[in-house]
Amino acid sequence: TSRNFAALSPFHSYPVGRKDDNEWGPAVAMLKTASGSPFYFNFHHGDLGNTFVCGPSGSGKTVILNFMLSQLEKHDPHMVFFDKDRGADLFVRATGGTYLPLKNGVPTGCAPLKGLELTPENKVFLAQWIAKLVGSKSRELSVSDLRDIAGAVDGLADLPAQRRTIGALRTFLNNTDPEGIAARLRRWEKGGPLGWVFDNETDDIGIGAKFLGYDMTDFLDNEEIRTPLMSYLFHRVEQLIDGRRIIIVIDEFWKALLDEGFRDLAQNKLKTIRKQGGLMLFATQSPRDAIASPIAHTIIEQCPTQIFMPNPRGNHADYVEGFKLTEREYQLIARELSPESRRFIVKQGHNSVVAELNLTGFDDELAVLSGRTANVELADAIRAEVSTGHEDWLALFQQRRSAG
Numbered sequence: 001t002s003r004n005f006a007a008l009s010p011f012h013s014y015p016v017g018r019k020d021d022n023e024w025g026p027a028v029a030m031l032k033t034a035s036g037s038p039f040y041f042n043f044h045h046g047d048l049g050n051t052f053v054c055g056p057s058g059s060g061k062t063v064i065l066n067f068m069l070s071q072l073e074k075h076d077p078h079m080v081f082f083d084k085d086r087g088a089d090l091f092v093r094a095t096g097g098t099y100l101p102l103k104n105g106v107p108t109g110c111a112p113l114k115g116l117e118l119t120p121e122n123k124v125f126l127a128q129w130i131a132k133l134v135g136s137k138s139r140e141l142s143v144s145d146l147r148d149i150a151g152a153v154d155g156l157a158d159l160p161a162q163r164r165t166i167g168a169l170r171t172f173l174n175n176t177d178p179e180g181i182a183a184r185l186r187r188w189e190k191g192g193p194l195g196w197v198f199d200n201e202t203d204d205i206g207i208g209a210k211f212l213g214y215d216m217t218d219f220l221d222n223e224e225i226r227t228p229l230m231s232y233l234f235h236r237v238e239q240l241i242d243g244r245r246i247i248i249v250i251d252e253f254w255k256a257l258l259d260e261g262f263r264d265l266a267q268n269k270l271k272t273i274r275k276q277g278g279l280m281l282f283a284t285q286s287p288r289d290a291i292a293s294p295i296a297h298t299i300i301e302q303c304p305t306q307i308f309m310p311n312p313r314g315n316h317a318d319y320v321e322g323f324k325l326t327e328r329e330y331q332l333i334a335r336e337l338s339p340e341s342r343r344f345i346v347k348q349g350h351n352s353v354v355a356e357l358n359l360t361g362f363d364d365e366l367a368v369l370s371g372r373t374a375n376v377e378l379a380d381a382i383r384a385e386v387s388t389g390h391e392d393w394l395a396l397f398q399q400r401r402s403a404g
Contacts (some may be wrong), residue, residue, distance in 0.1 A: 015353045016040060023047050024245065029071040031355040034343065039355050041068070043247075045304035045348045049279030050270055052299065055309025056285050059339050064307065064357060065283055066091040066369040069249070077245035077278075080237050081213040082230075084220065084252045087371035088213050090379055094368045094394050097211030102229075104218045107196045108205070112232050113164040115203025118157045125235050126153045130169070132228040132261070133198075134184040145181055148173060165190065166199045197225055198232070207236050220255040227259045234265055241269075246278040253282040254289035267295045270302040288315065291322040300324070308345045310337040326352075364398050375401065 017040035019027050027040035043049040055061030066088060069079060073095070081088050083099075092099040102108050112129060116122040127150045134149075135141045141149075152172035156164045166189040173182035186192055190199040206212045214233060219226045240246055248269075250256055257263045270280055282299060284290060287308075290299050300323060308319070314334040319325045325333075329345055329352055337343050342358040359366050367375050379397050386392045 015351045017353075018042060023049060024075045024077075026074065028068060028075075031346075031357055034354040034356070039346070039353050041346065041355070043068075043279055043281070043305055048274050048302070048304050049247075050273070050303045051279065051281045051305040051307070052290065052303040053281065053283040053307045053309075054285070054287050054290070054311075055307075055344070056311050056313070059309035059311065060342065060344070060357075061283065061285070061309050062087045062371050063359070063366065063369045064309070064344065065249070065251075065281075066371070067357060067359075069247070070095070070369070072247065075245060077247050078240060079211045079247050079249065080240070081211075081249040082233075082251065082253075082256065083213050083215045083249075084217050084255075085371075085373075086215045086217070086376050087251065088249075089215065089376050090368045090371055090397075092211055092213035093379070095211055097213060098206035098209035099213040099215070100206055101215040102218060104222070104225075105196060107200050108198070108229070109200055109203070110198050110205055110229070110232060111200045111203040112198055113156060113166065113169060114161045115205075115236075118153070123150070123153050128261075129228055129231055129235075130181075130185075132231060133188050134181050141181075148181060166195075194225070197229065205233065205236065207240070216256075220252065223258070226256075227261065230256055230259060230262050234262060238265070238269070241273060241276045241278050243277045247281060248273075248278065249281045249283070251283045252285070252289075254284055254293055257293050257295065263293075263295055267298050270295075270298055287318040287323055291318060296322075304349055306347045308333050308347070310334075310339050310341070310344065312338075363402070367398065367401055368394075 016038060017027060019040040022042045023044035023046070027042050029041045031039045031041050033039050043051050053061060053065055070091065072079070081092060083089070086101055089099050089101065100109065112126065116126065127146070130149050130153070131141055131146060152169050155172035156169060159168060166185055170182045170185050170189065173185070174180050175182045177183060188194045188198055216226070216230070219229055237248060257266060266280070273280055282290070282303065290296055293299065306323065311333055314330070316330060319330045319333060320327065325347070329347070332345060332354060337354070341356070343354055343356045346353050346355050378401060379393060382396050382400065383393045386396060
């Protein structure tokens with residue numbers, strides 16, 4: 001009968017994604033599903049491209065993340081990567097990008113007073129940023145303090161950019177108060193214990209690069225430096241969001257979200273960046289990190305594309321109650337999928353698929369995408385020997401790595 005024939009001829013299958021006519025055009029990448037059929041991956045679900053990637057150490061998260069970003073080249077976006085443990089170092093440099101591994105005690109290249117044109121918008125930012133340098137939980141700034149800071153920023157407008165140092169800023173403040181703003185700025189001045197952070201000769205943080213990476217590892221647990229540093233870097237990056245295609249990646253984002261100011265920025269951009277041609281990508285080792293954030297609801301709501309790597313120690317409540325995964329999806333993540341399978345879950349809206357990215361045999365590419373510490377250190381040594389051209393170090397890197 002027709003009924004029996006219909007029962008033997010199901011028309012349902014695995015999700016296939018969308019090959020063409022996506023928000024940025026053709027699909028970002030074609031992956032293989034558990035059944036061997038193609039899945040056309042896109043960061044965007046509709047016109048919203050914010051993405052959340054979650055996987056413990058050793059699960060393949062770094063490879064997946066860097067691979068997906070590499071496939072974006074055909075869409076010609078700007079990319080900014082706030083990295084941890086230099087996982088994207090080799091990948092960013094190999095693609096011709098600029099990567100800055102920021103280190104404690106080493107000049108960062110940041111000079112906000114010199115690098116920012118003193119527009120009304122930037123003056124407001126600088127006043128708020130300076131307040132972060134001198135304020136503390138134990139001593140909040142008064143209205144009078146904030147007014148003095150704004151006045152000092154205005155005073156800098158009469159100076160050429162090269163002379164706009166923190167020392168110059170202090171001359172516009174009251175230097176007679178041993179506990180005042182000027183005195184508290186002294187530690188951030190060149191020659192002071194933190195002069196290497198913001199009082200540099202030039203503002204050279206790679207903003208003109210098409211692909212830009214910052215390694216923030218040294219500062220993630222240093223609130224005194226992390227807060228104003230993230231504030232400044234994100235302010236510069238935010239100025240790039242002007243309608244061009246741009247993707248902002250934040251690895252171990254929950255650390256950055258400990259700062260109230262950065263948290264407010266991220267929450268705002270998650271909701272508005274799609275209208276400005278961009279998307280944000282948050283990555284972390286544990287879903288609990290996202291759930292514990294004060295903006296957890298916004299992250300879950302505004303990241304319609306979510307990638308979950310296998311996690312044998314995954315907590316049921318984090319995945320099912322926190323991220324609203326189904327019981328079946330949780331069982332796949334925690335029980336059935338292994339890191340060795342090269343499989344993971346892609347969830348978009350109410351649909352999910354088990355996808356696979358098996359790069360076995362692509363040893364040269366994996367060496368770059370995986371960001372292993374030994375490889376990063378080998379590349380550092382090679383770049384110290386050769387010119388700055390990325391082709392020079394990359395070929396030698398692959399040669400020495402293969403030789404063992």
